[in-house]
Amino acid sequence: MMEAANLLDLADDLDAVLADVWQRLGRAAKDRRAAMHTPVVATIAHDGAPSQRVMVLRAFDRATATLRFHTDSRAAKADQVGAGSPVSILGYDAGAKRQFRLTGTARVETDTPAADHAWAEATLFAKRCYLADPAPGTVSDVAVSGLAADIEGRKPEDEKEVAPGRPNFALLMAEVHTIEFLHLAHTGHRRAMFRKSADGAWQGQWLVP
Numbered sequence: 001m002m003e004a005a006n007l008l009d010l011a012d013d014l015d016a017v018l019a020d021v022w023q024r025l026g027r028a029a030k031d032r033r034a035a036m037h038t039p040v041v042a043t044i045a046h047d048g049a050p051s052q053r054v055m056v057l058r059a060f061d062r063a064t065a066t067l068r069f070h071t072d073s074r075a076a077k078a079d080q081v082g083a084g085s086p087v088s089i090l091g092y093d094a095g096a097k098r099q100f101r102l103t104g105t106a107r108v109e110t111d112t113p114a115a116d117h118a119w120a121e122a123t124l125f126a127k128r129c130y131l132a133d134p135a136p137g138t139v140s141d142v143a144v145s146g147l148a149a150d151i152e153g154r155k156p157e158d159e160k161e162v163a164p165g166r167p168n169f170a171l172l173m174a175e176v177h178t179i180e181f182l183h184l185a186h187t188g189h190r191r192a193m194f195r196k197s198a199d200g201a202w203q204g205q206w207l208v209p
């Protein structure tokens, strides 16, 4: 019901639209059931081709407009992103009929205090993912999870068991520079573009949908 009310109530006001974006991103990071909890993150492969994958949005910092994702430091995307690369992030909230298309710069962090903190907060099950050996993406003759047989089907018992995964754990931090908003409505779609200017302020303009 809330979403339906929002649909009708979204004011033709760029500040209100941007506030809606911030609110939904903040909620998406916290609520597993939020549509934008699992956006598509696109990077550029070394041959120049676009490469996309679904990722779980772990945190959103409004002040720096930065999204935090977790990944394996050996994953293709981590290699593509490195210390700083263009990234595009796409979310669609079907209930609210809103698409967010973000662009920005991503970087991978493995041994920063922020990565240590995120690792400390992760569950044992989440940490288990980083025990894959060999690395994610390695070709295998048979169907595999990548996990050793003794840990594959169960929850790790303690931190000691998952500690070898820590070097493989990485943050993918995406600092957003532009936000394109699209809202579908029978009464007329709405589309807007927001850009972060050099002084950190966000400038918005309407686009024809």
Ligand SMILES: Cc1cc2nc3c(=O)[nH]c(=O)nc-3n(C[C@H](O)[C@H](O)[C@H](O)COP(=O)(O)O)c2cc1C
Pocket: 038, 051, 052, 053, 054, 055, 056, 057, 069, 070, 071, 072, 075, 076, 077, 078, 137
């Ligand atoms: C619902 C869902 C959530 C996912 N979340 C993550 C995630 O948070 N981090 C991640 O590295 N991969 C996640 N994946 C797997 C990626 O989509 C992708 O298949 C994998 O990371 C390999 O990507 P790469 O080879 O481009 O690095 C998720 C997949 C699905 C379907």
